Amino acid sequence: MITKERWAELYRLEFPRVYRALLAVLRDPDRALDALQDAFVAGLRKPPAADDALGGWLFVVAVRSARRGLGRQLLRLDHARSRVSKDEIEASLDRMEVGRLLAGLTERQRAMVVAQFYLGLDHREIARHFGVKSGTVSATLAQAKARMRAEVRNAS
Amino acid sequence: MLPELSIERIFRRELDSLPLPPEGSWTPNRTSTRRSIPLAVLVVAAMVVLVVGAAITIREAGDAAATGRRGPSTAPLLNVPHPTCLRGGCNVYRSDAFGYGIVLPENWRVAPPVPGATAPTGRLDRVEFTRQTPDEWTRAFGVGLVVPWDVVVEVRERRGALARDVAQADGCGASPCVAGETTLSQSPAYIASWPISPLLRMNAYYIERGDRMLVLRYVTEVGRDGPHGVTERTLQQIVDSISLD
Structure with missing residues (x-):
């Protein structure tokens, strides 16, 4: 049985990678942190059945939480939790090659691209975590890559 | 075609440079919760939940007593499995x-x-x-x-x-x-x-x-x-x- 301490330990190990992946998708440090904290709490209540690609599990639970949480941001009172503002993160991403490539994608495409290229998940793992068919992942990633290629062509 | 290995390297190099929040904020802090819904709202919501829950419980208890069966338990699992069993077998x-x-x-x-x-x-x-x-x-x-x-x-x-x-x-x-x-x-x-x-x-x-x-x-x-x-x-x-x- 996993203890709360062990879960917290696993979470802390994965935090940097998953948080940065969420920043790339959501482009908002507060949303990213909220979503990842939600995933932490979800894992305390019902941990994943497998710890392979635990980062992938945290990432997808957080992405879903971020989507659900869009409306409730209005209820938040402490906007200044992160030392870095949303504008600063967006500016950082815009300066990055990766940030510019991702900017032209939908949030779902960004999530799958980041899952593949940053978190290192393969199509099968992405499909399992997102609860979709492998073919859907392939199609989404193909569309995303086509857009990124176009972005590269436009820039050069 | 995009060179995928290079893309992975670029993703890691660039995204790894993004700043992290202070470590103290990585896990939820219940005393300074981010969703600071006003206390009055929470109290009212809790009362509504209690009243509705009590009504449902009374009704289900009556039904269960009448039919001689137990209703489903929705209590959270206390003994959660460790997250290390994977790929079909726990081994x-x-x-x-x-x-x-x-x-x-x-x-x-x-x-x-x-x-x-x-x-x-x-x-x-x-x-x-x-x-x-x-x-x-x-x-x-x-x-x-x-x-x-x-x-x-x-x-x-x-x-x-x-x-x-x-x-x-x-x-x-x-x-x-x-x-x-x-x-x-x-x-x-x-x-x-x-x-x-x-x-x-x-x-x-x-x-x-x-x-x-x-x-x-x-x-x-x-x-x-x-x-x-x-x-x-x-x-x-x-x-x-x-x-x-």
Whole structure:
């Protein structure tokens, strides 16, 4: 049985990678942190059945939480939790090659691209975590890559 | 076509430079929760939930009494499974954080953390696998923090040390030690075995992995097998099963 301490330990190990992946998708440090904290709490209540690609599990639970949480941001009172503002993160991403490539994608495409290229998940793992068919992942990633290629062509 | 390997490298290089929030904010802080819904709203919502819940409970209790059946329980699970059983069977442990996987025989499990134990300097991770029941494990605990017939996998900071040096620091050298070279998951490993008491023997494998050292250890009892049919061959098979990313 996993203890709360062990879960917290696993979470802390994965935090940097998953948080940065969420920043790339959501482009908002507060949303990213909220979503990842939600995933932490979800894992305390019902941990994943497998710890392979635990980062992938945290990432997808957080992405879903971020989507659900869009409306409730209005209820938040402490906007200044992160030392870095949303504008600063967006500016950082815009300066990055990766940030510019991702900017032209939908949030779902960004999530799958980041899952593949940053978190290192393969199509099968992405499909399992997102609860979709492998073919859907392939199609989404193909569309995303086509857009990124176009972005590269436009820039050069 | 986009060169995918290069893209992965670019993603890692660029995204790894994004700043992290202060470590204290990584887990939710209930005293300064981010969703600071006004207290009055929460109180009203709680009262509504209680009233509706009570009404439903009374109705279900009446129904259950009338039909002689119990309603479903929605209580949260207290005994949650550890997150290490994967790929169809509960016999593979994988550490994505430290890049290894290991196959465990049926009925093996991850031992609980040692209460009150503090990690020595330079130790990044420690996982102990055991075949013993929780009661047996608690009674057997001791002997330099390795329970006989368990397998321990540790990840340590290497700090430039060679496997041989680390083995000597662990005890190979002070005691009559049998040492040699072997291969685990196609990586060279330093293997050492030395007595830690008249009845117990330490067996250890050291794998240098960049700035880290992966150490696999188990303790056997001289002249006897372990509990539940565990033999040295069982432990050897577990060690041999390790796969490294």
